[in-house]
Amino acid sequence: MYFFESELELALGWRLFLGKMSRVDAKKLSLCTREPLSQETVGHSLAAFSHIVRSCYGPTGRLKHLHNGLGGYVRTTSHSSALLGSLCVAHPVLKLLTAAVQNHVSRFGDGGLFTAALCCSLLGKLRDLNMPSCTGVAICRRLSSQCVDYLASEACGCKMPVDFSRSKILLDLVRSVLTSKCGCMLSREEAGHVGTLVLKAFLLTVPQNAATGVTGFGRCFYVSMKDKRVLDSSVCSGLLIETPEFHLTRMLPGGRTTSSPIRTALFSVSLSGDVCETGEGAVIVHRGVSLEAAVLDQLLRLGQRMVKDGVGLVICQKVIHPALKQYLKENQVVAVERVGVAMMESLKEMTGSQAIASLQLLSPAPYGSLKDLRTQHFAPKWFLHLIPEDSAICSLVLCNRNETAWEELKLACQTAERVLQLTVKDPWVLLGGGCTETHLSSYLRHQ
Amino acid sequence: MNRKRHLGLQQLSSLASVAKTFLGPIKSSKFIVDKRTSGSVLVCSAVRLLESLDSDNTVGQLLNDAIQAQNKEYKTGTTTLLFLVSAWSSAVLECLEQGVPLSIIVTLMSEGLSSCIEQVQSLTIPMQDVKQKLDDIPMKYNNKALINIRFGTTGRQTIETKTSGIESKDSFEIHVSEKELNDPIIQQWESSQYPWLFAKGSSTECSQAKPKDDICVLMGCRSHLDVSNCNKRSKFIHSRYFTSAKEFHSQQLTDDLDGSAKHTNELGYLGQVAMSLSHGKGPEMKLVQDVLRCWLQTDSQTADSHHFQFNISEIVTCCLPGMSESYSCVCPGYVMLLCPEKAAVAKQLQDRPLHIVLVDGDLTDTYRHLGFNRSQNVRMILESGNNQANSSGLWADAVLDILNQYHIDLLLVQGNTCESLEEKCFLHHILIINQVTHAVLQAFSNITGAEIVTYLAQVNEHCVGKDVYLNFWGTGESGWMELDSRVPIVITAKGIHLVTVVLSSPVFSKMQAIEDNFWTCAYRVHHALLDNATDNQK
Numbered sequence: 001m002y003f004f005e006s007e008l009e010l011a012l013g014w015r016l017f018l019g020k021m022s023r024v025d026a027k028k029l030s031l032c033t034r035e036p037l038s039q040e041t042v043g044h045s046l047a048a049f050s051h052i053v054r055s056c057y058g059p060t061g062r063l064k065h066l067h068n069g070l071g072g073y074v075r076t077t078s079h080s081s082a083l084l085g086s087l088c089v090a091h092p093v094l095k096l097l098t099a100a101v102q103n104h105v106s107r108f109g110d111g112g113l114f115t116a117a118l119c120c121s122l123l124g125k126l127r128d129l130n131m132p133s134c135t136g137v138a139i140c141r142r143l144s145s146q147c148v149d150y151l152a153s154e155a156c157g158c159k160m161p162v163d164f165s166r167s168k169i170l171l172d173l174v175r176s177v178l179t180s181k182c183g184c185m186l187s188r189e190e191a192g193h194v195g196t197l198v199l200k201a202f203l204l205t206v207p208q209n210a211a212t213g214v215t216g217f218g219r220c221f222y223v224s225m226k227d228k229r230v231l232d233s234s235v236c237s238g239l240l241i242e243t244p245e246f247h248l249t250r251m252l253p254g255g256r257t258t259s260s261p262i263r264t265a266l267f268s269v270s271l272s273g274d275v276c277e278t279g280e281g282a283v284i285v286h287r288g289v290s291l292e293a294a295v296l297d298q299l300l301r302l303g304q305r306m307v308k309d310g311v312g313l314v315i316c317q318k319v320i321h322p323a324l325k326q327y328l329k330e331n332q333v334v335a336v337e338r339v340g341v342a343m344m345e346s347l348k349e350m351t352g353s354q355a356i357a358s359l360q361l362l363s364p365a366p367y368g369s370l371k372d373l374r375t376q377h378f379a380p381k382w383f384l385h386l387i388p389e390d391s392a393i394c395s396l397v398l399c400n401r402n403e404t405a406w407e408e409l410k411l412a413c414q415t416a417e418r419v420l421q422l423t424v425k426d427p428w429v430l431l432g433g434g435c436t437e438t439h440l441s442s443y444l445r446h447q
Numbered sequence: 448m449n450r451k452r453h454l455g456l457q458q459l460s461s462l463a464s465v466a467k468t469f470l471g472p473i474k475s476s477k478f479i480v481d482k483r484t485s486g487s488v489l490v491c492s493a494v495r496l497l498e499s500l501d502s503d504n505t506v507g508q509l510l511n512d513a514i515q516a517q518n519k520e521y522k523t524g525t526t527t528l529l530f531l532v533s534a535w536s537s538a539v540l541e542c543l544e545q546g547v548p549l550s551i552i553v554t555l556m557s558e559g560l561s562s563c564i565e566q567v568q569s570l571t572i573p574m575q576d577v578k579q580k581l582d583d584i585p586m587k588y589n590n591k592a593l594i595n596i597r598f599g600t601t602g603r604q605t606i607e608t609k610t611s612g613i614e615s616k617d618s619f620e621i622h623v624s625e626k627e628l629n630d631p632i633i634q635q636w637e638s639s640q641y642p643w644l645f646a647k648g649s650s651t652e653c654s655q656a657k658p659k660d661d662i663c664v665l666m667g668c669r670s671h672l673d674v675s676n677c678n679k680r681s682k683f684i685h686s687r688y689f690t691s692a693k694e695f696h697s698q699q700l701t702d703d704l705d706g707s708a709k710h711t712n713e714l715g716y717l718g719q720v721a722m723s724l725s726h727g728k729g730p731e732m733k734l735v736q737d738v739l740r741c742w743l744q745t746d747s748q749t750a751d752s753h754h755f756q757f758n759i760s761e762i763v764t765c766c767l768p769g770m771s772e773s774y775s776c777v778c779p780g781y782v783m784l785l786c787p788e789k790a791a792v793a794k795q796l797q798d799r800p801l802h803i804v805l806v807d808g809d810l811t812d813t814y815r816h817l818g819f820n821r822s823q824n825v826r827m828i829l830e831s832g833n834n835q836a837n838s839s840g841l842w843a844d845a846v847l848d849i850l851n852q853y854h855i856d857l858l859l860v861q862g863n864t865c866e867s868l869e870e871k872c873f874l875h876h877i878l879i880i881n882q883v884t885h886a887v888l889q890a891f892s893n894i895t896g897a898e899i900v901t902y903l904a905q906v907n908e909h910c911v912g913k914d915v916y917l918n919f920w921g922t923g924e925s926g927w928m929e930l931d932s933r934v935p936i937v938i939t940a941k942g943i944h945l946v947t948v949v950l951s952s953p954v955f956s957k958m959q960a961i962e963d964n965f966w967t968c969a970y971r972v973h974h975a976l977l978d979n980a981t982d983n984q985k
Contacts, residue, residue: 060550071503074512187561227516275822282824291825319818322901329898330909338818402516 036093037127045091050120056083057113059180076404078183079411080112081105097123109418110177146447147440151430158439162427167199169429170420174198176432177416183408185401190230197235197396198413202420204237204394217421218392219346222413226406228379228399239343239350240376240383240395241336261369261389262312266347268355270318271337273299298359299324305361307331313373313386317344317355334373336384350388456540458506463533466493469526471727476960489956492963493529494518522963522970574720574975713755714743717972724971730775731964734948735972737777738762741946745779748942759973760886761944764965767930768958770951774921775961780939781887782920782947783880790934792878796917801856803912805888805899809862810846810879812839816901843868846903850877853911857938859883859891878917880938890945891915891938915940920949 056078066075105112126136175195205218320337328335351368372387400406430436476491725732765782858879895912920935
């Protein structure tokens with residue numbers, strides 16, 4: 001159990017709030033408030049916030065619709081990160097509280113609602129007791145340290161060890177995370193299926209040979225397939241990059257017989273043929289001289305060089321100029337554009353190369369390699385499947401009924417993934433269903 | 448207290464209750480009037496209704512999302528979905544008023560839903576069995592009665608008998624064989640329909656088959672009124688289980704197909720399947736049958752022996768509003784309307800093989816591909832007396848040089864074309880067609896092997912498609928016709944899979960509904976064939 005030390009301290013400490021009242025009227029004096037928690041308005045906003053958070057908690061929690069007042073997309077959620085991210089809280093105390101909870105979620109990935117509810121109830125209780133706030137802080141600190149000590153001790157009766165040689169407890173752990181969010185709209189069968197996939201994906205992200213000194217886990221990419229049956233979800237090792245169907249029809253060189261690795265060039269610079277930024281100054285060009293034509297020339301020379309070097313796959317983070325794409329296609333080189341910055345780190349790792357950031361290639365050029373390249377077809381979408389020699393990258397094709405249910409499921413899967421990773425670090429799990437909380441409270445009472 | 452809490456549910460229930468009038472094959476259309484602009488739209492499907500209503504509340508948005516998702520995937524069943532939403536939401540409201548806890552309602556509803564899905568899945572018929580099924584459902588009765596199938600606005604299907612002889616008025620009977628009694632579909636149908644049918648049959652009132660205001664007699668049944676014989680098979684339409692197969696057989700015999708026997712069989716079989724899925728959209732499903740015929744013919748000509756594929760992306764529609772409905776037809780190739788100036792150019796391109804270029808951007812001097820960033824601070828210096836306007840003229844000349852070099856006659860462009868280039872092309876008898884969808888470009892690229900380009904500067908010998916033909920559409924009968932002085936033409940290439948479904952309607956506001964209906968039919972057949980394929984794989 002990791003939560004609440006730092007968060008509570010933040011939330012409970014006696015502080016001064018410097019609040020700018022309005023953005024338009026900048027000359028207004030800053031306002032200092034003493035004992036902000038004793039104010040009447042704080043109590044109301046805290047109660048409202050607490051109600052929102054508590055009603056979402058648990059597998060039978062109520063869902064919340066998040067909807068912009070002007071219309072548009074409706075998000076249905078009971079996830080703390082989605083909820084807190086889109087709630088506009090005005091009061092400084094609440095701002096502090098939500099920031100603390102968001103911090104907790106970004107660190108541990110789980111337990112956001114619990115943290116928020118606990119903070120709210122502690123704040124409420126301390127307000128009711130009417131004691132000086134420094135005493136309150138001391139009490140809370142003492143209680144939390146007692147809890148943490150007890151949970152870490154051997155004598156703790158509400159935890160059990162995780163056995164990594166069997167999948168049962170790991171599967172149960174994943175499933176308990178997935179089923180705690182009813183916004184995912186999973187049936188029992190579907191929860192089982194997704195749970196297995198998440199565990200598989202997690203195992204694929206565990207580095208194969210720890211001896212090489214690789215620290216940390218690989219990455220799992222979530223491929224979105226909305227409006228599809230959950231049971232059609234699947235997981236595969238390697239990276240799936242979505243490509244428009246029409247590019248694929250004649251893209252892959254038919255029957256690549258050799259089992260040699262595919263030489264890969266990875267570009268982080270845009271190959272779209274635009275003239276690079278000149279910064280502050282202006283470039284003065286004579287009419288008749290075309291900068292664009294010059295850049296395109298350079299691009300085509302780059303293409304010729306790559307074809308000469310036997311590159312089989314060109315990946316660009318940004319856009320590739322149509323003429324260059326055409327040239328590469330005519331020479332049986334597969335070109336993938338717009339992969340985005342999020343994939344770049346993993347691509348570098350998979351291909352074992354550096355991202356090329358200029359249009360002038362060094363020699364020898366920093367090419368990488370891939371074991372294989374295939375096409376995959378999942379329902380309406382086409383994907384390029386990049387298969388690396390050896391790396392802990394996997395893709396989870398996640399299907400769900402609609403957009404909002406998909407977002408919920410993705411968050412739940414990420415939570416489960418994070419929980420599994422933390423379990424490797426600290427192989428203990430706590431009993432669920434309120435057992436741990438009840439146990440802790442009775443322990444505190446007897447102390 | 449309760450009422451206030453379930454405001455969303457009440458909104459949902461009232462919003463969805465409009466679906467009732469859209470149910471069944473005889474729908475009543477609705478006018479949606481904008482009070483501010485006093486513009487109005489005529490809608491007769493749930494999708495179009497929700498599209499035209501602006502509901503900015505959460506519930507409306509969610510409902511709209513769900514309906515649109517269904518429509519995007521299946522193009523059918525949206526009205527049923529809306530109706531179910533209305534029925535369920537009012538049922539839930541009632542339960543809540545009686546104090547049933549929410550969690551129990553949710554559990555029961557999801558259980559009910561999954562058992563419904565199970566039931567429906569057990570009722571599915573594999574494609575191979577459909578034909579058999581169509582043949583051996585005899586609906587015999589031993590009096591001289593005919594059956595009118597009527598559809599009320601409530602969507603309930605009722606069957607009424609009209610007795611022609613007094614003596615046999617009350618002796619209405621339906622023979623069902625042993626085999627059929629074991630059939631779950633027939634049994635279900637029996638239990639729901641027969642008792643009512645008997646009850647009606649024994650009463651004397653039913654002999655007056657006078658349509659009431661909200662009830663219409665179907666045309667298909669009316670034609671059977673005068674051919675009543677003993678033991679004649681009655682004709683049930685609007686359900687795949689009761690569609691008579693006989694008609695299709697006779698129809699096929701008259702169709703002159705030059706394909707092999709296999710293709711004839713396949714067409715007959717697919718045609719039957721299609722028509723059994725029409726559910727009251729007969730004319731539009733006929734067009735889908737024509738699409739099937741078209742493709743099977745193409746396949747037989749090109750000796751493609753591989754498995755027949757119903758590829759929905761190779762169908763495009765072309766609407767001819769204002770023409771009589773008899774002009775609706777299916778035409779291989781790409782049909783579109785041309786303005787008079789272009790028609791004059793097109794006239795010179797008729798009946799000879801053309802060279803074609805496919806462009807997936809705009810044909811203007813300033814167009815750049817997506818993701819191209821223009822530099823802000825590049826300044827041009829004029830050296831000689833060239834003026835600014837000349838640059839686009841120079842560009843057009845350069846483009847024209849390229850087109851002449853490869854002897855291009857026809858350009859299909861996804862975006863727009865600048866006027867100066869169009870004018871120059873007119874002079875050189877080059878036809879440019881704008882606003883062509885990507886599916887069409889792709890179809891021509893597939894058949895001619897021409898690569899799609901973004902800039903004309905890219906054009907090389909790989910990007911020129913050959914043996915493409917252009918003709919005026921409908922020249923056969925009455926010269927070419929004109930629509931607001933626009934002329935329809937058709938562009939084809941040998942063996943092209945692309946078909947255009949030409950839809951026409953004299954009533955302007957019905958055009959959209961007809962187009963929707965056609966796509967509904969096409970998607971039904973598409974999904975039926977798709978599901979069959981997956982079944983086979985398993």
